[in-house]
Amino acid sequence: MTEMEPREAEIDNLLRRFMAAPVPGLPPDFEQRLMRAVRRGSQPLDRYRRILLTGYGLTSAVTSAVVMRGQGLGWGAISVMILGPLALVAAARWARRATYPTMGHGAK
Amino acid sequence: MESDSQLVARAQSGDQQAFAELVRRYRALVFRLAVSILGREFIPEAEDVAQEVFLKVHHAIESFRGEAEFSSWIYRITFNQAVNLKARVRFRSLHMDETVLYQAVSLGPGPYRQAETALRDQALAECIQTLPDVYQSALRLYYWLGAGVGEVAELLGVPENTAKSYLHRARHLLHGMLKERGYSCD
Numbered sequence: 037m038t039e040m041e042p043r044e045a046e047i048d049n050l051l052r053r054f055m056a057a058p059v060p061g062l063p064p065d066f067e068q069r070l071m072r073a074v075r076r077g078s079q080p081l082d083r084y085r086r087i088l089l090t091g092y093g094l095t096s097a098v099t100s101a102v103v104m105r106g107q108g109l110g111w112g113a114i115s116v117m118i119l120g121p122l123a124l125v126a127a128a129r130w131a132r133r134a135t136y137p138t139m140g141h142g143a144k
Numbered sequence: 145m146e147s148d149s150q151l152v153a154r155a156q157s158g159d160q161q162a163f164a165e166l167v168r169r170y171r172a173l174v175f176r177l178a179v180s181i182l183g184r185e186f187i188p189e190a191e192d193v194a195q196e197v198f199l200k201v202h203h204a205i206e207s208f209r210g211e212a213e214f215s216s217w218i219y220r221i222t223f224n225q226a227v228n229l230k231a232r233v234r235f236r237s238l239h240m241d242e243t244v245l246y247q248a249v250s251l252g253p254g255p256y257r258q259a260e261t262a263l264r265d266q267a268l269a270e271c272i273q274t275l276p277d278v279y280q281s282a283l284r285l286y287y288w289l290g291a292g293v294g295e296v297a298e299l300l301g302v303p304e305n306t307a308k309s310y311l312h313r314a315r316h317l318l319h320g321m322l323k324e325r326g327y328s329c330d
Contacts, residue, residue: 044316077199
């Protein structure tokens with residue numbers, strides 16, 4: 037650190053005294069517990085959820101299309117109404133991924 | 145020793161050993177960053193944050209494209225996770241706890257001096273809590289957890305000069321706040 041002015045040195049000393057406490061650490065079994073949680077929450081459940089969600093999404097889309105068609109809407113409008121929100125979600129996820137790794141977290 | 149990017153590539157193809165190695169490499173740093181944001185009275189919560197961060201990383205590692213360093217990515221996830229948790233647990237009474245837990249070692253011999261020091265420490269704890277999260281984190285990393293300016297900068301994802309200015313600015317603000325409340329720093 038560079039040379040401090042006297043009042044900064046005073047608060048520096050005070051902070052050193054004030055924060056003089058043991059440094060905490062992670063428990064020794066942290067990694068084991070984490071890897072257990074990783075294994076528990078991984079592949080099969082994810083795949084099951086994905087299949088379930090896809091099935092639900094497809095059923096909803098087909099039902100919506102049939103209902104809208106029954107109301108006299110054309111296929112173009114139906115496609116826009118069903119695919120539009122999906123495209124928005126995809127675009128938002130793409131934008132988030134594009135910015136995610138490079139954003140800093142500066143002072144607010 | 146394998147580089148982070150090699151380990152990430154292996155973890156992306158489902159190699160649990162590579163992921164475990166990344167955990168070993170970053171667990172202490174992730175925990176230090178979490179605890180520096182949350183403060184001394186939230187150590188169990190900081191452990192939870194560390195676990196959540198690695199679960200998130202495991203879940204999202206396939207989408208990590210290596211445009212930034214893996215370390216920056218994981219520190220940013222940690223920072224956001226800890227700040228979000230802090231916002232949720234802020235209702236708890238922080239100030240007294242932090243004062244007591246830091247156990248000021250400067251207590252004078254007489255009861256009057258002890259009471260005065262305890263009040264000043266309580267005021268200091270309250271002032272620290274009002275600083276921006278990055279300043280609080282920088283202060284705890286530097287003064288409590290013994291990190292150098294370089295480590296503070298790395299964990300907060302800023303250049304060293306910025307980390308130095310966080311510390312300088314935080315000290316300046318604290319000095320002013322204590323003076324305003326009628327306490328001296330000596």
